[in-house]
Amino acid sequence: METLKVIDVCKSFQGNVAVDHASLDVKEGEITGLIGANGAGKTTLFNCISGYYHATSGKVIYKDQEVQHKTAEKLCHMGMARTFQIAKPFGMLSVLDNVAVGGYNKANSRTQAYEFAEQSLDLVGLIDKKENLAQLLNTGEQRKLELARALATQPEVLLLDEVMAGLTPTESREMVELIDKINKTGITILMIEHIMPVIMKLSHYIYVMERGKMIAEGIPVEVANNPKVIESYLGKGLEVE
Amino acid sequence: MKTKKVEQGTLLVLLLMAVIYPFLSDRYMLSVGISVLLMALLGQSWNIMSGYAGQFSFGHAAFFGLGAYASSILYVDHGVSPWIGMIAGMAVAALVGVLIGFLSFRYKLRGDFFALVTLAFAEILRVLFNNTKALKAATGILIPYKDVWSEFQFANDRIFYFILLAMVIAATIFIGLMSRRKFGVCLIAIKENQEAAGSLGVPVLKYKLLAMAISAAIAAMAGTFYAQYYGFIDPTVVFSAAISVEAIVPCIIGGAGTLGGPLLGALIIVPLKELSNNLFEGVNGVNMIIYGVLIVLFVVFCRDGIYGTVIRRLKGARS
Amino acid sequence: MSLQGLQSLLDGILMGGVYALAALGLSLIFGVLKITNFAHGAMMTVGMYVVFALGNDLGLNPYLALPFAMVLMFLIGFLIQRFPIHYIEHAPTHNQLLLTLGMAYILENVLLVIFTPNYQTLTVKGFEKAWRIGSLTFAPAKLIAFGVVIIVTGCVYYLLYMTNTGKSIRASAQNETGAKLMGINVRNIRAIAFGIGAVCTGIAGGLLTPIMSIYPTLGETFQLKCFVITVLGGMGNLWGALVSGLIIGVVESLSGYYLGGSWSEMVIYGIFILILFLRPTGLFGRGNRREN
Numbered sequence: 001m002e003t004l005k006v007i008d009v010c011k012s013f014q015g016n017v018a019v020d021h022a023s024l025d026v027k028e029g030e031i032t033g034l035i036g037a038n039g040a041g042k043t044t045l046f047n048c049i050s051g052y053y054h055a056t057s058g059k060v061i062y063k064d065q066e067v068q069h070k071t072a073e074k075l076c077h078m079g080m081a082r083t084f085q086i087a088k089p090f091g092m093l094s095v096l097d098n099v100a101v102g103g104y105n106k107a108n109s110r111t112q113a114y115e116f117a118e119q120s121l122d123l124v125g126l127i128d129k130k131e132n133l134a135q136l137l138n139t140g141e142q143r144k145l146e147l148a149r150a151l152a153t154q155p156e157v158l159l160l161d162e163v164m165a166g167l168t169p170t171e172s173r174e175m176v177e178l179i180d181k182i183n184k185t186g187i188t189i190l191m192i193e194h195i196m197p198v199i200m201k202l203s204h205y206i207y208v209m210e211r212g213k214m215i216a217e218g219i220p221v222e223v224a225n226n227p228k229v230i231e232s233y234l235g236k237g238l239e240v241e
Numbered sequence: 242m243k244t245k246k247v248e249q250g251t252l253l254v255l256l257l258m259a260v261i262y263p264f265l266s267d268r269y270m271l272s273v274g275i276s277v278l279l280m281a282l283l284g285q286s287w288n289i290m291s292g293y294a295g296q297f298s299f300g301h302a303a304f305f306g307l308g309a310y311a312s313s314i315l316y317v318d319h320g321v322s323p324w325i326g327m328i329a330g331m332a333v334a335a336l337v338g339v340l341i342g343f344l345s346f347r348y349k350l351r352g353d354f355f356a357l358v359t360l361a362f363a364e365i366l367r368v369l370f371n372n373t374k375a376l377k378a379a380t381g382i383l384i385p386y387k388d389v390w391s392e393f394q395f396a397n398d399r400i401f402y403f404i405l406l407a408m409v410i411a412a413t414i415f416i417g418l419m420s421r422r423k424f425g426v427c428l429i430a431i432k433e434n435q436e437a438a439g440s441l442g443v444p445v446l447k448y449k450l451l452a453m454a455i456s457a458a459i460a461a462m463a464g465t466f467y468a469q470y471y472g473f474i475d476p477t478v479v480f481s482a483a484i485s486v487e488a489i490v491p492c493i494i495g496g497a498g499t500l501g502g503p504l505l506g507a508l509i510i511v512p513l514k515e516l517s518n519n520l521f522e523g524v525n526g527v528n529m530i531i532y533g534v535l536i537v538l539f540v541v542f543c544r545d546g547i548y549g550t551v552i553r554r555l556k557g558a559r560s
Numbered sequence: 561m562s563l564q565g566l567q568s569l570l571d572g573i574l575m576g577g578v579y580a581l582a583a584l585g586l587s588l589i590f591g592v593l594k595i596t597n598f599a600h601g602a603m604m605t606v607g608m609y610v611v612f613a614l615g616n617d618l619g620l621n622p623y624l625a626l627p628f629a630m631v632l633m634f635l636i637g638f639l640i641q642r643f644p645i646h647y648i649e650h651a652p653t654h655n656q657l658l659l660t661l662g663m664a665y666i667l668e669n670v671l672l673v674i675f676t677p678n679y680q681t682l683t684v685k686g687f688e689k690a691w692r693i694g695s696l697t698f699a700p701a702k703l704i705a706f707g708v709v710i711i712v713t714g715c716v717y718y719l720l721y722m723t724n725t726g727k728s729i730r731a732s733a734q735n736e737t738g739a740k741l742m743g744i745n746v747r748n749i750r751a752i753a754f755g756i757g758a759v760c761t762g763i764a765g766g767l768l769t770p771i772m773s774i775y776p777t778l779g780e781t782f783q784l785k786c787f788v789i790t791v792l793g794g795m796g797n798l799w800g801a802l803v804s805g806l807i808i809g810v811v812e813s814l815s816g817y818y819l820g821g822s823w824s825e826m827v828i829y830g831i832f833i834l835i836l837f838l839r840p841t842g843l844f845g846r847g848n849r850r851e852n
Binding site: 350371525529533535 | 596644647648651652653654655657658659661662663664665666668669670672673676677776780784787791820822823825826829830832833836837838840
């Protein structure tokens with residue numbers, strides 16, 4: 001069953017078309033990957049889904065409701081959370097407070113918000129740093145914080161925008177395990193990723209974007225062997241681990 | 242934890258000083274004390290909206306003036322006790338604050354443009370009050386003197402002092418409680434990154450407007466106090482840019498977005514002004530030059546203010 | 561339109577010219593350098609007093625005193641940008657607002673200490689009588705001011721669009737890093753730009769000295785007006801600033817005539833709020849909107 005459906009979404013900025021009739025489905029409980037070269041329109045599409053932009057045309061259906069006009073706040077209340085490509089920590093708040101901001105989304109009390117926050121921090125492995133100021137975290141930790149904040153909102157669908165960017169190989173491996181773990185707790189994931197092996201390994205289903213359009217889709221093996229995709233990735237075949 | 246102890250310690254010392262002070266001072270010193278507290282109250286008001294929520298206001302005189310006028314007009318023309326007038330003024334100021342905020346945020350004004358809009362609204366109110374007969378125009382309002390506590394008037398300035406102190410304490414306690422709860426934490430999140438806060442389900446617009454309303458109401462409270470204590474108001478004073486600056490400066494000197502910053506800032510700046518007034522008696526302007534130099538020095542060298550810098554150091558923040 | 565209406569239209573245009581020059585300076589500082597300059601009015605007053613002092617104490621003709629005002633203003637502007645503002649360039653924008661506000665207090669009150677807070681008037685020989693054309697009267701100082709405004713504006717345009725300095729200023733405004741990579745000393749260039757902005761507003765001030773009584777805080781009344789004109793013309797759009805200056809001059813004069821003097825301010829601030837809400841890119845739509 002699809003929790004999230006994107007139908008024919010277009011987004012243009014003063015005449016420049018960034019997303020051109022893109023459609024995709026995200027099935028409940030799965031990890032759906034969205035790949036494409038830089039500037040293909042992935043993040044713009046993400047922003048249209050998560051309420052950060054409003055699509056110029058087309059529909060976004062979430063839990064059987066049209067949500068393309070809803071704000072990010074509303075969508076978050078409806079159980080859709082996202083991370084940003086460039087981590088946006090609230091620098092002068094402690095790590096715990098940062099995550100608690102997300103925790104308040106579904107919590108009925110302060111205590112519960114902080115419970116949610118502690119749980120998420122525990123899951124991503126940042127619990128030891130909870131008293132630190134967020135601005136003191138390194139890049140890898142900031143990514144984890146970003147993820148923990150989104151998790152604390154108790155989402156049903158999680159949109160991840162390049163969570164691997166800027167991570168060391170060790171951190172990347174941890175992050176892959178973490179995303180898998182999160183998915184196993186029953187959270188549906190839609191992720192944009194640059195690093196092919198990562199997305200091939202994690203995703204159940206993959207969409208490929210180029211110049212604002214969807215050019216291919218399928219399970220990882222199909223996509224990896226799709227001639228159009230191979231071409232758009234400089235003629236190199238993709239390996240599936 | 243260390244931070245918390247230092248904060249509580251500082252506030253306790255300030256409170257003790259504030260309580261003992263009026264019993265050790267003469268009439269003049271008491272009036273200086275009241276100036277300090279009035280600036281502290283304005284500072285705390287500005288602190289909520291601009292220090293915590295990050296919406297830089299350059300027009301707090303609008304709210305201060307509305308508070309002063311609401312209670313005074315109700316009192317002088319309709320015989321309503323200024324205590325009730327104060328509540329009415331707070332409500333009016335909060336409404337106007339929400340209106341300014343709603344329009345500004347609706348049209349996505351940010352940063353200095355927001356500051357300029359708040360300034361423009363304050364100026365509009367000044368011109369409006371200065372030219373409207375029904376609002377006494379430029380003549381202003383003289384509050385008739387009676388020594389009746391139920392009409393917010395006291396022969397003894399010490400009582401005025403303690404009432405103002407109570408207001409400052411109430412505002413400070415409010416901010417203290419707020420900063421540890423959902424509202425306060427979310428306001429800081431909004432200040433640091435509005436988009437990220439929104440994506441975590443923080444009701445950004447609602448909270449910003451709420452912060453403006455509370456901030457405006459406190460400024461209006463200060464306005465009513467001003468009218469009752471000094472006994473005379475006119476538009477060029479209560480709606481002046483100088484009042485808006487008085488709300489900002491204690492936060493800059495002490496530290497915006499901190500609990501004790503505006504209190505400490507007011508405690509430094511008012512006596513300094515008085516001192517330079519007395520030292521350079523007869524030479525107009527020297528006190529304002531010192532004021533200007535202080536602002537420049539703090540903005541360049543100590544952007545977080547004295548109290549703010551200490552708190553940041555204690556928290557181990559990068560400078 | 562009645563004769564008096566026509567007269568106030570005329571006065572509005574002449575006054576608008578002076579506004580336009582002051583706003584041209586602000587458009588450089590606020591629109592191009594992105595510094596919310598709250599010392600703009602005070603800098604204008606410094607220009608007024610330089611002309612006043614040289615005229616009153618040395619008997620120098622106000623228009624011969626202008627070059628002195630220009631040099632002083634350039635120095636003040638250059639130094640304000642080169643030192644304090646430079647150090648807080650990457651701080652949140654409101655810090656620049658506060659810093660320039662502090663500067664305004666310093667400038668204004670230094671003037672106050674030197675010249676006392678009293679109103680002072682510079683009488684210029686030959687200007688006592690207004691010139692008449694038909695039933696319309698022209699104050700000679702206003703006419704000369706308008707002429708000077710046109711000349712100065714021409715010079716500023718030449719400087720910005722024809723010289724290397726001007727190109728460097730515009731380049732550093734558009735892309736600071738790019739300009740640095742091209743070997744432009746951005747720090748000095750920004751200071752020069754601020755200096756030019758200060759000169760414009762200083763001249764505007766100096767031109768007002770023979771027209772009105774001056775006092776140290778007089779500049780404050782022009783402060784917000786200059787912001788209004790800059791935003792109305794579009795941030796950094798210098799032509800826009802000129803046209804809007806004339807518009808605001810006329811609006812002020814006519815609304816003052818038809819509604820009564822003090823309401824004209826309200827009309828101007830009302831226009832400001834409307835333009836910020838509805839057309840933040842300015843009337844001519846070419847200015848860039850500033851986010852945060």
